Amino acid sequence: xxxxxxxxxxxxxxxxxxxxxxxxxxxxxxxxxxxxxxxxxxxxxxxxxxxxxxxxxxxxxxxxxxxxxxxxxxxxxxxxxxxxxxxxxxxxxxxxxxxxxxxxxxxxxxxxxxxxxxxxxxxxxxxxxxxxxxxxxxxxxxxxxxxxxxxxxxxxxxxxxxxxxxxxxxxxxxxxxxx
Amino acid sequence: xxxxxxxxxxxxxxxxxxxxxxxxxxxxxxxxxxxxxxxxxxxxxxxxxxxxxxxxxxxxxxxxxxxxxxxxxxxxxxxxxxxxxxxxxxxxxxxxxxxxxxxxxxxxxxxxxxxxxxxxxxxxxxxxxxxxxxxxxxxxxxxxxxxxxxxxxxxxxxxxxxxxxxxxxxxxxxxxxxxxxxxxxxxxxxxxxxxxxxxxxxxxxxxxxxxxxxxxxxxxxxxxxxxxxxxxxxxxxxxxxxxxxxxxxxxxxxxxx
Numbered sequence: 001x002x003x004x005x006x007x008x009x010x011x012x013x014x015x016x017x018x019x020x021x022x023x024x025x026x027x028x029x030x031x032x033x034x035x036x037x038x039x040x041x042x043x044x045x046x047x048x049x050x051x052x053x054x055x056x057x058x059x060x061x062x063x064x065x066x067x068x069x070x071x072x073x074x075x076x077x078x079x080x081x082x083x084x085x086x087x088x089x090x091x092x093x094x095x096x097x098x099x100x101x102x103x104x105x106x107x108x109x110x111x112x113x114x115x116x117x118x119x120x121x122x123x124x125x126x127x128x129x130x131x132x133x134x135x136x137x138x139x140x141x142x143x144x145x146x147x148x149x150x151x152x153x154x155x156x157x158x159x160x161x162x163x164x165x166x167x168x169x170x171x172x173x174x175x176x177x178x179x
Numbered sequence: 180x181x182x183x184x185x186x187x188x189x190x191x192x193x194x195x196x197x198x199x200x201x202x203x204x205x206x207x208x209x210x211x212x213x214x215x216x217x218x219x220x221x222x223x224x225x226x227x228x229x230x231x232x233x234x235x236x237x238x239x240x241x242x243x244x245x246x247x248x249x250x251x252x253x254x255x256x257x258x259x260x261x262x263x264x265x266x267x268x269x270x271x272x273x274x275x276x277x278x279x280x281x282x283x284x285x286x287x288x289x290x291x292x293x294x295x296x297x298x299x300x301x302x303x304x305x306x307x308x309x310x311x312x313x314x315x316x317x318x319x320x321x322x323x324x325x326x327x328x329x330x331x332x333x334x335x336x337x338x339x340x341x342x343x344x345x346x347x348x349x350x351x352x353x354x355x356x357x358x359x360x361x362x363x364x365x366x367x368x369x370x371x372x373x374x375x376x377x378x379x380x381x382x383x384x385x386x387x388x389x390x391x392x393x394x395x396x397x398x399x400x401x402x403x404x405x406x407x408x409x410x411x412x413x414x415x416x417x418x419x420x421x422x423x424x425x426x427x428x429x430x431x432x433x434x435x436x
């Protein structure tokens with residue numbers, strides 16, 4: 001997968017390919033390009049993703065999580081040192097602030113890739129008007145910081161509105177197929 | 180068609196005192212005009228003290244003597260919070276670049292330990308603060324909070340005199356000042372006594388905004404003499420790398436809190 005510098009890409013996938021996509025980004029794409037990965041999770045708690053990465057023996061040294069779902073679930077899961085938490089996926093400004101914080105906080109000169117998982121989950125909690133505004137500001141801010149943006153979209157849950165919104169801000173769409 | 184487009188400026192460009200808070204400096208087109216007295220106002224828990232302390236630390240780091248006069252909270256308590264900042268260096272305190280001072284101690288030394296000040300007391304207080312700034316060659320000053328000082332001044336005339344005298348003395352010394360002001364949540368004016376806001380060169384309002392049950396910390400520059408500036412509302416976060424700002428998203432229903 002070759003992407004232009006600082007590009008924003010929509011990754012459309014079926015739910016069954018979800019973990020393969022996560023693995024290929026965090027274990028292949030980001031290390032190969034020497035990127036720090038900032039993973040914004042609004043779908044499943046960061047602890048579940050971290051557990052899956054541990055099973056797959058993928059190190060999390062260069063991966064940080066903005067977890068927008070654990071607190072709303074009122075879960076008492078132990079906090080991971082590579083995860084920061086946003087109280088609710090409706091606090092879109094706070095998601096941007098946490099991403100900004102992690103970009104500034106990450107040591108060294110490594111560039112960043114920000115993964116938004118997923119637009120469908122965010123659309124459950126937010127109306128499209130505010131979500132469009134959020135995507136527009138987030139993607140353009142990340143572009144100005146030379147960071148890649150990858151936006152996950154689950155085909156099964158995609159509406160026309162969501163697709164249009166993502167298409168508006170992304171440079172390209174990659175549909176993940178079976179093999 | 181003009182060859183170049185130039186932003187209209189209300190006054191000639193003035194030297195800037197960069198706050199060091201990147202987002203805020205951008206909103207202010209480079210920083211607070213040097214010598215301005217700025218009211219940072221808001222209700223409890225909105226980040227007024229954190230923003231003010233960060234302004235001083237960045238000043239001290241860039242070689243400007245910075246003074247925090249604490250009225251309500253003890254300096255010890257404030258100092259304990261400094262270590263959480265990635266950009267704080269203890270040497271700033273050792274070298275005297277960054278000084279924390281408790282106003283009640285100054286009251287004590289001046290024999291001003293009384294609940295109410297008359298005009299004479301107000302003059303003494305203003306003079307002492309200006310003398311401190313002059314002697315210490317202070318370029319950045321924070322008084323937290325001016326509301327607590329104003330409680331003792333009682334009359335609007337005294338408050339007006341205090342802020343006018345203080346502002347002009349400090350400005351002539353090239354000192355950029357933040358006066359922290361406390362207001363009740365949802366208050367319709369920017370200061371408790373209504374006088375401070377009219378006299379200050381700048382007003383930055385910090386508040387809590389409730390949107391569908393979420394409470395967001397916000398910042399808005401209402402007034403700043405000597406520069407063009409943003410007038411939009413921003414959401415802020417208090418982090419170990421300092422105050423971060425992003426635009427407030429306007430979609431969805433919003434009610435002020």
